[in-house]
Amino acid sequence: MHPLHRHRRHCIALAGAAAALWLSPALAQGKTTARKILILGDSLSAEYGLARGTGWVTLLEQRLAQQHPNASVVNASISGETTAGGRSRLPALLKQHQPQIVVIELGGNDALRGLPLQQTEENLRLMLQVSKESGAKGLLVGMQMPPNYGASYGRDFAQIYTRVAQDTRTPLVPFLLKGVADIPNAAALFQADRIHPRAEAQPLMLDNVWPTLRGLLG
Known part of the structure; x- marks a missing residue:
């Protein structure tokens, strides 16, 4: 050559x-950087009483499309869901969708139904453990009870999320409805049932979740 x-x-x-x-x-x-996010929640994440496409989870999808286009969302939230219901559904959801991040927003209906706090805590703990065993990162979204439930009960309920997050080393959003339910004119941001936030409150809810979720996305 x-x-x-x-x-x-x-x-x-x-x-x-x-x-x-x-x-x-x-x-x-x-x-x-490809990420699939599984949202396991109740009516607060299932657009109860809202026009389709206005809930905080849909707003999350829109924000991800702009800032993390390789991330997608599977919303497995059901109105009326309890931690026991989420616990029973989660294994099949993990197997089907194989998410990298699992967001658990449950517990409010447990309190509304007067279920034992110990049961709620055990279910939350198990869901996070199962998620991590599947290889996914967990994110726990906390809830708080209105003052009429009593200061002692409200404190004990809120501490469930703090304790579970610490024990399982899981990132925690302390209160999904911060800036919505704990402000002087809160009624203006709620539907007539005074339980479910209106569309105007959904961006605030997303902003409560976003900083912690963004950290998991990397």
């Missing part, structure tokens, strides 16, 4: 290797 031809082939090979080294980090990044 003519020396000039050998030199040309060697240069082409080096150029190809350099291109591969240049492209591979970008390709690897695109592969590793």
Whole structure:
């Protein structure tokens, strides 16, 4: 082979290797940043009483499309869901969707039905453990009870989320309805049942969840 031809082939090979080294980090990044987020919640996450597309989970999808386009959302929330219901459904959801992040927003209906606090805590703890065993990161979204439930009960209920998050080393959003239910004119942000927030409150709810969720997305 003519020396000039050998030199040309060697240069082409080096150029190809350099291109591969240049492209591979970008390709690897695109592969590793893909995220599927499973939302396991109750009516607060299921757009109860709202026009479709106005709930905080849908707003989350829109924000992800702009800021984390490789992330997608599976909303498995059901109105009236309890922690026991979520616990029974979660294994099949994990198997079906194989999410990288599991957001658990449950417990409010347990309190409304007067279920034992110990049972609620056990169910939340187990759901987070099962999620982590599947390889997913967990995010616990807390709830608080209105003052008419009594200060002692409200305190004990809120502490469930803090304790479970600490014991399982799970990121915690202390109160999904912060800035919605704990303000002087809160009634204006709720539907007639005074339980479910109106569409105007949904961006506030998303903003409560977003900083912690964004940290999990990386």
